Amino acid sequence: MNTALLYSSVDQMLEPAELARLLGRGVETVRIEPVDGLRGSTDADFLAVSLDQEAAPSLMMKHVHPTTDWVALFTDDRQRRAVKLWSEGVLDRMPAAVDPSVVACAEWTDGYGILMPHLGSEMLESHVPQPAWMDGAILAAMAAMHAAFWEDSRLADPALGLCSIDSQVRNISPRRTRQVFGAEPGWTRWVIEGWEEALPEIIDPGLARDLQSLIDDPRPIAEALAPYPKTLVHGDVRPANVGLSRVGGLTGCHFVDWGRAAFAAPTADLGFYLGFTAIEWQTNVDERIATYEARLRTHLDGQWPDDAWERQREIGLLAGLLQSSLGCRAYWGVRWATAEGYLDHVETERVAVRTWANRLRDTLDLL
Secondary structure: OOOOOOEOOHHHHOOHHHHHHHHOOOOOOEEEEEEEEEEOOOOOEEEEEEEOOOOOOOEEEEEEOOOOOHHHHHOOOOOOHHHHHHHOOOHHHOOOOEEOOOOEEEEEOOEEEEEEEOOHHHEOOOOOOOOHHHHHHHHHHHHHHHHHOOOOHHHHOHHHOOEOHHHHHHOOOHHHHHHHHOOOOHHHHHHHHHHHHHHHHHOOHHHHHHHHHHHHOOHHHHHHHOOOOOEEEOOOOOHHHEEEEEEOOEEEEEEOOOOOOEEEOHHHHHHHHHHHOOOOOOOOHHHHHHHHHHHHHHHHHHHOOOOOHHHHHHHHHHHHHHHHOOHHHHHHHHHHHHHHOOOOOHHHHHHHHHHHHHHHHHHHHHO
């Protein structure tokens, strides 16, 4: 792999001459300002970076604190995988359809900084209906990325620190929440309430228990998927982490925030994304899956796993959906939204949770 320089400090990275080299343009002055009101769900700080006389910032800096970042804690991220993907050149091998949205990375006080484009209005809005073309663009980009890294054994290098499928699945589980945060889980208590209280109110309680046992201990999923192809999985594809731009009739897809990246089954990414977007795209789910499959099949050509695809697909969807569509949606989309009076989409969320749970009931027989 080609490697990139991990800057020893943010100051070094943000020197005008260094930014000019990174961006391929002249830079004389750099202005840095905190972004008020923006603090990611992972407890990161954000800074806006403006160059020269820009009216609006063109870059954004994310300051990650590994000791408080819940994704790093839940997934036991000791290698700083988001940085490693950049510094080891993995992100440089993305297909043209995907912009990984990382300009550079640097050491920073009690953590590290990731410099990225300021995508602004190109970032998608969450929890509101979106045009169908956007969904198609995201599914196409995901398929292109999965095909580009299909069975790439370099991603299994422990030095990259990528999640395995079981570590990725269990990172949003009641058991892992208690392991990391003990008796006082703070805001992550939604994981426990979502799975143990809200979900059994929406679906059959016995099925809810069976599904929770899998997210608490996903080894049966990992064992079932072990014989099948793996690829680079983003792990957190949802509107808050996706930007879309249209230039000259072509759509570019920006995937940001690589903290949950894995070397795993491609449909785990697909399942996570589908489970998180019941409101944004109220389209027939089988049609969305077929769109992704058609794109992936085209990219893979002779590598398409005909004999085993259906089983791999359903188990991979199970892995992704456990993370995004069940306890998560039961809490935020139904319980929390109802309590706070955000009632417009509660029934849509409730139906989505039930629909996915019923599909997964059949998938359990494949394990």
